[in-house]
Amino acid sequence: MEVSFNQVHQQVLKDIERQAKSRTIRAADVIRKYSNKVLSNAAGRSGRYYKKPDTKKIYRASAPGEPPALRSGTLRRSWEPLPIGEMAGGGKVYTPGIHTDVPYAPMLEDGTPKIAARPYADKIKQEAWPEVKQIYEQPYF
Incomplete structure (x- = not known):
């Protein structure tokens, strides 16, 4: 004779996997939200002014x-x-997490021999962390 909770066990594992996937997607959305914030034209930039090519706009x-x-x-x-x-x-x-295929993204993050680094990844992580942590700290059941 066997006493088993195999069916219940399998359902619990499926529920946990579903929640883990859902939380991962939600956390990635939060990280993307903060990437938009960090990579926006926020006040506080201290670089030079330039004219956008082929326009009369200045940035x-x-x-x-x-x-x-x-x-x-x-x-x-x-x-x-x-x-x-x-x-x-x-x-x-x-x-x-999030990723990009823009070829110049690593050059901005790390710099090149001719261009100083414009790091953004750590700032995105730092700003997104409290909200991402909150997503994963919620009870599973």
């Missing part, structure tokens, strides 16, 4: 060490949630 660039200023909006619009990946053995990796 204020970021100074070295500040997050990049908004000029075209391409970087700010490009962020997408990280995909939820599968591990060997059928398990899944739930990592909240």
Whole structure:
């Protein structure tokens, strides 16, 4: 004779996985929201003024060490949630985050020999952390 909670156990595991996926998506949305905030033309930029090419508009660039200023909006619009990946053995990796395929994103973050860094990733993480933490601290049941 066997006494088992296998059916209940399987349902609980499915519920936890569903909630983990949902929380990961919600957390990625929060991170994207803060990336928009950090990469916006917020007050406090201290860089030089430049004319936008082929227009009469002027914008204020970021100074070295500040997050990049908004000029075209391409970087700010490009962020997408990280995909939820599968591990060997059928398990899944739930990592909240965002990524971009804009080729100059790493150059802005890290700088180049000719361009000083305009780091933004740590600022996004720092500002998003309290809200992301709150999402994961909610009870599962």
